[in-house]
Amino acid sequence: MGAYILRRLLGLVPIILGISLLAFAVMNLAPGDFLTVLRMNPENSPETIEQMRASFGLDRPLYEQYFRWLFQLLRGNFGYSFTYRAPVSFLIKTRMFNTLLLSVTSMIVSWLFAIPIGVISAVKKYTFIDGLLTVFAFVGISAPAFFVALLLLYFIATTRFANLPIGGMTSIGFDWMTFPEKVVDLARHLVVPTIVLGFGGVAGLMRQMRGNLLEVLRQDYVTTARSKGLSEGKVIWKHAVRNAINPLITIFGFQLGGLLSGAALTETIISWPGMGQMMLEAVQRKDIYLAMGNMVMGAVLLILGNLIADVLLALSDPRIRYQ
């Protein structure tokens, strides 16, 4: 297993190199740079601009800029953000925590709901309840996250439902709160984005769970378990569900990537200070190091998610062996 993980990590090196090259190329495709905006401001003299250009290394040829950035990247230095006037690695660290908090919460919530709903849907196959749940699943898969977010905001803005906060991650007085108050405040702010991101997740996972369970229920060992005289609840929950969950673990990796992307729009709507929101600001202001750093870190998260999913799958399913 250790050797497998090591091999996977080594295989990532060319991919990460490719990602860094792609990120660099995309951000440098555009005419003009961050300084173009500054130059329009008459307060900035041409000398200052030239000085900044040299200090950011923007006067060097492109390939040199790329390699300088890459070597810094390998040392864990992501460069300097033009707009925030702060190191990119510091900015990404705080934002990544916020985005992961949001993604992991909604992932846990979606799994908690999706598995029982999927089991019910499979056990009551082709009944009214199954039909209702199927409709729910298709609605959930098809509803665009940003539309759901807007609907939810409309609902809260007009009904003042539970006085839930509408935007941001913390209330204004957050810094003066005691620890339990902070947790409650954060949790209240998490409700809206978790529902938005979890809604689509539940729908997709539930359909998968239903399909997997239906497949497992056809297996011989389920028939054996039934003919032994086990109760139906035991057959389903002890024998079938455990085997049906396994393939879902692969989805976990995909889900993380999807959540990172899906969170970007939701973060913007409810002004959640996450990576997606920062990415939007970075590309709009041509803050290239920030944008490139965001893309690379997003990719690392996605790849690690897939790797963790593969390892978990091997741990939970003895039939899968990695050499």
Add this chain to the structure above:
Amino acid sequence: MAKTKDIKANSGEKVRSPWRIAWMRLKRHKLAMVSAYILIVMYLSVIFAGFLSPYHMHTTQRNNYLQPPSKIYWKDENGKLSRPYVYAMKMSDPMTQEYQEIRDKKFYVRLFTRSDDPRNTWDLLGIKSNIHLYGARADDGEEGLIFIMGSDDYGRDYFTRVLYGGRASLFVGWAGILITLTIGMLFGGISGYYGGWIDNIMMRVAEIIMSIPSFYLLLALAAVLPRDISSTMRYFMIVSILSFISWAGMARIIRGMVLSIRTREYVQAARAIGSSDMRIITKHILPNTLSFVIVSATLSIPGYILGESGLSFLGLGIQEPDASWGNMLSSAMNLQTLAKSPWNLLAGVFIFAAVLCYNLFGDGLRDAFDPRSKL
């Protein structure tokens, strides 16, 4: 051979091609067929947007911004049945954006009516006209405003913009999938057919693109687009960007299929009787991937619609004053507009409906092509 012919002759059953079987199964799939009809209606509506809507998407009424949907009356003041009519509306308080009806004149709803405003002229492939399916006009000839879905923050008819905006939002899927399929089939086909180091390199390239969270890459690429290009050019670039981030997934799927089909017995048999590579690919391999490709193409169209609307929503896609379902929703980001004028959310309902129909239709299509399903 002769024996099977006899059996067929005796049973009187016609030989049905796999396509025919799939079509017959699809027809039995109610939900999929209903979705298909809804989609057809949607596409026809947006194509004939100019005629079906009373105005043009650029026609603004400066004094009537964020006006609520016009109430259509069927009965007059005495409760007697009347021709349907609407009243003109006037903002009574600019602070709260409250509107009041002006009850002294009735504007009757007319069908196939000509608009006096030259701004409302539509142009469909060179056919120009100012005749619209409906409009409102008083008996003294004065033209009135009829906003069946209200108006947006520039005083443009929301329904008109829904129809025009649908052109951008709905056709992005077709254009995108066409590009993605071409690249994906070429890339995946070559990779799967030749294998070895070519396959290795090509798949690493696909992996790189798939490893970056797609929306981040989409944002970065869309931000690169220059501001001063024509809207047609911009539309084409957005479609290209959306295809750029999605071809890799398609290429990998097709590669996998080609790899497995290549070793099937019927392909080996074809090779053994001396068929050329070209014949094997076109007659044996491609037709077997086709049903799968059609299904996954249908199921991936929603991705393009959502991608475009997401970008336009953030202001990086279709630009004002042109409409798209995505950029129509961005005014709903303003909390006051959202709370006071909820009809600004309607564009989202259309996105949702289109995506839902594609998902249901694609699901039905998959069942129809699946030989194991017992529909």
